[in-house]
Amino acid sequence: MDRTLSSETTHKIGETVLLKGWVNTRRDHGKIVFIDLRDRTGLIQVVMTGDQAGSLRPEDVVYITGLVKARPEKLVNPRLATGAVEIEAQNVTLIEKAAELPFDMGQQVLELQLPTLLDNRTLSLRHPRISDIFLVQAAVLEGFRLAARELGCIEIVVPTISASATEGGAEVFKVNYYGHSAFLTQSPQLYKQMLVPSYERVYTIAHIYRSEPSVTTRHLSESTQLDCEIGYADFTELMDALEFVGSRTVKHVTENCAGILSRFGIAPAWIPPQIPRLKMREAQEIIKQRTGVDHTLEKDLMPEDEKEIWRWAREVHHSDFVTITHYPTQKRAFYTMPDPQNPEYSLSYDLIFRGVELLSGSQRINNYDQLLAAMKSRGLNPDDFVMYLQAFKYGMPPEGGFSFGLERFTMLILELANIREASMFPRDMERVDVRLSALKKPRQRAGV
Amino acid sequence: MDRTLSSETTHKIGETVLLKGWVNTRRDHGKIVFIDLRDRTGLIQVVMTGDQAGSLRPEDVVYITGLVKARPEKLVNPRLATGAVEIEAQNVTLIEKAAELPFDMGQQVLELQLPTLLDNRTLSLRHPRISDIFLVQAAVLEGFRLAARELGCIEIVVPTISASATEGGAEVFKVNYYGHSAFLTQSPQLYKQMLVPSYERVYTIAHIYRSEPSVTTRHLSESTQLDCEIGYADFTELMDALEFVGSRTVKHVTENCAGILSRFGIAPAWIPPQIPRLKMREAQEIIKQRTGVDHTLEKDLMPEDEKEIWRWAREVHHSDFVTITHYPTQKRAFYTMPDPQNPEYSLSYDLIFRGVELLSGSQRINNYDQLLAAMKSRGLNPDDFVMYLQAFKYGMPPEGGFSFGLERFTMLILELANIREASMFPRDMERVDVRLSALKKPRQRAGV
Numbered sequence: 001m002d003r004t005l006s007s008e009t010t011h012k013i014g015e016t017v018l019l020k021g022w023v024n025t026r027r028d029h030g031k032i033v034f035i036d037l038r039d040r041t042g043l044i045q046v047v048m049t050g051d052q053a054g055s056l057r058p059e060d061v062v063y064i065t066g067l068v069k070a071r072p073e074k075l076v077n078p079r080l081a082t083g084a085v086e087i088e089a090q091n092v093t094l095i096e097k098a099a100e101l102p103f104d105m106g107q108q109v110l111e112l113q114l115p116t117l118l119d120n121r122t123l124s125l126r127h128p129r130i131s132d133i134f135l136v137q138a139a140v141l142e143g144f145r146l147a148a149r150e151l152g153c154i155e156i157v158v159p160t161i162s163a164s165a166t167e168g169g170a171e172v173f174k175v176n177y178y179g180h181s182a183f184l185t186q187s188p189q190l191y192k193q194m195l196v197p198s199y200e201r202v203y204t205i206a207h208i209y210r211s212e213p214s215v216t217t218r219h220l221s222e223s224t225q226l227d228c229e230i231g232y233a234d235f236t237e238l239m240d241a242l243e244f245v246g247s248r249t250v251k252h253v254t255e256n257c258a259g260i261l262s263r264f265g266i267a268p269a270w271i272p273p274q275i276p277r278l279k280m281r282e283a284q285e286i287i288k289q290r291t292g293v294d295h296t297l298e299k300d301l302m303p304e305d306e307k308e309i310w311r312w313a314r315e316v317h318h319s320d321f322v323t324i325t326h327y328p329t330q331k332r333a334f335y336t337m338p339d340p341q342n343p344e345y346s347l348s349y350d351l352i353f354r355g356v357e358l359l360s361g362s363q364r365i366n367n368y369d370q371l372l373a374a375m376k377s378r379g380l381n382p383d384d385f386v387m388y389l390q391a392f393k394y395g396m397p398p399e400g401g402f403s404f405g406l407e408r409f410t411m412l413i414l415e416l417a418n419i420r421e422a423s424m425f426p427r428d429m430e431r432v433d434v435r436l437s438a439l440k441k442p443r444q445r446a447g448v
Numbered sequence: 449m450d451r452t453l454s455s456e457t458t459h460k461i462g463e464t465v466l467l468k469g470w471v472n473t474r475r476d477h478g479k480i481v482f483i484d485l486r487d488r489t490g491l492i493q494v495v496m497t498g499d500q501a502g503s504l505r506p507e508d509v510v511y512i513t514g515l516v517k518a519r520p521e522k523l524v525n526p527r528l529a530t531g532a533v534e535i536e537a538q539n540v541t542l543i544e545k546a547a548e549l550p551f552d553m554g555q556q557v558l559e560l561q562l563p564t565l566l567d568n569r570t571l572s573l574r575h576p577r578i579s580d581i582f583l584v585q586a587a588v589l590e591g592f593r594l595a596a597r598e599l600g601c602i603e604i605v606v607p608t609i610s611a612s613a614t615e616g617g618a619e620v621f622k623v624n625y626y627g628h629s630a631f632l633t634q635s636p637q638l639y640k641q642m643l644v645p646s647y648e649r650v651y652t653i654a655h656i657y658r659s660e661p662s663v664t665t666r667h668l669s670e671s672t673q674l675d676c677e678i679g680y681a682d683f684t685e686l687m688d689a690l691e692f693v694g695s696r697t698v699k700h701v702t703e704n705c706a707g708i709l710s711r712f713g714i715a716p717a718w719i720p721p722q723i724p725r726l727k728m729r730e731a732q733e734i735i736k737q738r739t740g741v742d743h744t745l746e747k748d749l750m751p752e753d754e755k756e757i758w759r760w761a762r763e764v765h766h767s768d769f770v771t772i773t774h775y776p777t778q779k780r781a782f783y784t785m786p787d788p789q790n791p792e793y794s795l796s797y798d799l800i801f802r803g804v805e806l807l808s809g810s811q812r813i814n815n816y817d818q819l820l821a822a823m824k825s826r827g828l829n830p831d832d833f834v835m836y837l838q839a840f841k842y843g844m845p846p847e848g849g850f851s852f853g854l855e856r857f858t859m860l861i862l863e864l865a866n867i868r869e870a871s872m873f874p875r876d877m878e879r880v881d882v883r884l885s886a887l888k889k890p891r892q893r894a895g896v
Contacts, residue, residue: 040648059843098843122839200488387881391570395507395546433835
């Protein structure tokens with residue numbers, strides 16, 4: 001007999017079906033036992049005798065043949081998609097026995113500390129509330145790809161092993177590369193720029209690495225970055241692309257994960273036809289007028305400023321998005337184009353979503369000599385950027401782009417408290433699946 | 449004026465347009481100069497005076513306004529998509545000057561040694577013949593995703609930093625991970641299996657790393673692997689999925705890159721409704737009968753056997769694909785399910801395409817005790833697989849999957865001679881963009 005998925009049972013009342021899945025929960029009521037069976041489409045209630053149920057317990061893998069029956073109206077469970085039916089078990093076959101669980105998987109939300117959830121990651125990832133997070137993440141990936149492709153971007157694959165620390169900074173992981181020192185990249189930035197002369201418009205989904213020597217709720221040692229880069233575009237066209245990709249990705253998630261967002265208590269995003277745009281100094285001025293707090297001399301927006309300018313965007317423009325431009329040149333990466341009108345500020349932009357930076361980018365310096373000078377003024381050694389500079393030596397058009405972090409985006413859109421919740425297998429200074437402190441044999445510490 | 453792409457000019461005869469792109473080639477004919485301008489849609493011929501052309505040379509970035517004119521019939525260039533028109537330049541603006549090129553980019557095929565192409569990678573990647581390779585690669589990625597999603601697979605993101613060498617073997621890169629030793633993964637295999645209990649069906653596109661201490665035409669130190677894993681599937685269903693994903697991806701490339709395949713001289717693949725399936729021993733028997741060469745005692749198909757069985761598949765089944773199953777258990781990874789009928793052979797499969805293995809996989813051992821025993825019999829330490837084993841401890845259904853290498857697939861489908869040609873920025877023991885031997889400062893060699 002072919003397998004019937006739990007979601008298909010509602011159309012099969014009166015039929016005998018074969019279900020395959022995990023025991024999600026077991027409730028014994030005298031002589032009968034209720035099993036909620038879980039498969040990839042959700043839960044279905046199965047009624048069986050104590051004999052049939054035997055010692056079944058959560059996470060056991062079972063195959064069950066049974067009759068699909070409509071439930072009496074007063075017993076319909078509105079919280080379950082299959083709540084109008086139940087299965088009367090005929091035959092119950094245990095396929096794989098699960099060990100006793102370290103915690104109750106039957107709760108609506110697993111009320112456990114994050115380290116416990118991560119110590120038992122292959123188990124906690126089965127919980128609907130947690131597996132839902134990564135359905136949203138998959139929708140972010142897909143929404144981004146659709147948006148990037150609509151802009152005409154070609155997908156590129158860029159390496160993660162690099163001969164030099166990408167953008168300077170000490171927070172890089174070193175790799176023993178055939179006796180040489182190599183590094184794990186902090187960003188696909190330089191490579192996507194190098195591909196502009198090939199395809200003009202490119203996108204990539206890349207792993208990035210930061211050897212962050214502290215444990216915060218916002219940093220991962222390994223994460224995923226989504227990047228676009230667009231040639232022959234001026235600053236206005238780049239902002240158009242930024243806002244299109246950011247809002248289109250949010251829209252894709254909203255449309256494809258409506259049920260999950262609703263269960264997480266997330267309201268649909270306000271996306272206006274035209275996202276408001278402000279220079280950083282203009283935003284600070286508005287904030288000063290609204291709150292009386294003067295941050296007009298600060299070199300960046302403070303977190304509370306990003307919140308306040310979002311409130312302004314909602315009130316004045318009915319928008320959960322607002323684009324902030326012209327951050328101080330010194331606050332941005334070396335390749336950021338200074339504003340020719342006033343080089344102290346740059347042709348940079350952040351797309352703020354609900355009070356937090358969601359996407360970030362800029363127009364880039366595309367002239368070879370100007371780029372070389374910018375590198376040197378930041379103390380970077382052009383010898384570490386031979387291949388990157390080559391792309392500019394042979395004619396780089398005006399171009400720019402933007403990027404965002406997949407885990408960060410997932411965290412923001414679902415309002416999660418810790419970025420680790422938005423990574424299936426988060427890496428930080430304390431953990432690589434297992435806690436590093438718990439590794440039995442002390443690993444070699446000097447070199448690797 | 450808005451930019452017109454070169455491909456759009458054929459519909460704008462008589463109009464004045466603004467073109468933006470790179471000088472691809474320059475031909476001086478007395479007082480007039482012909483410039484082939486290149487943008488992301490291809491080439492267009494621009495006619496200008498010597499004064500307008502000035503010192504323009506290949507890879508200069510230029511903006512040109514000009515009149516679109518139909519060419520007289522005898523001057524139509526059938527080799528160019530825009531060959532029926534040309535642009536009479538009115539205004540030529542040099543945006544970025546390119547340095548003198550190290551080789552002629554105007555050739556149909558760059559007749560250069562691979563090291564030269566790679567030393568000048570940002571330039572060689574602009575050449576249409578080379579950039580075409582990565583358009584095919586992008587189509588492979590998209591074809592795979594469409595096929596995986598049609599199977600109901602959810603996209604997952606798995607880490608590349610691992611606490612132990614994934615499947616044993618010495619060819620791993622070590623990373624200094626906050627003073628601990630960590631490794632770059634050789635495969636997303638274990639993680640995709642760990643996600644089966646969450647989503648049943650998953651797919652991922654992941655970077656993998658092999659510290660291959662030799663330079664061959666088939667190995668990269670960093671490459672891209674495309675993986676599916678499917679729960680609640682038996683061996684036959686897994687083969688169905690393997691053949692579906694393999695042939696559907698080839699079909700997607702064939703349909704979306706017809707022009708490129710034709711320029712590379714690649715014939716469309718023969719994809720029959722039912723791909724022939726043979727056990728390895730049956731294939732060896734057929735080969736013996738066809739060729740007289742007896743390999744029936746070999747533990748694996750030899751490269752010439754894969755070629756011969758492809759010829760058989762074409763002749764007998766009009767198929768460029770053939771699925772070979774039941775490789776010796778000892779030749780496959782520890783998690784491969786032995787055939788219960790005869791445990792010396794395994795429930796493994798390779799999808800052979802035009803005489804070479806294209807995809808590979810197996811049904812997996814899904815019972816915890818059996819898996820533990822298989823690990824131990826291979827000399828692997830279960831302590832190195834704590835999180836992986838956890839997934840089996842709590843109920844893993846019958847499952848299996850398959851994978852393929854993106855660069856390898858690209859190489860095979862385009863019949864490239866070296867896998868480095870199928871990687872934008874190939875990493876091997878001699879090169880990370882630049883040649884390691886050419887790095888000015890000798891890098892620290894002991895440890896990293």
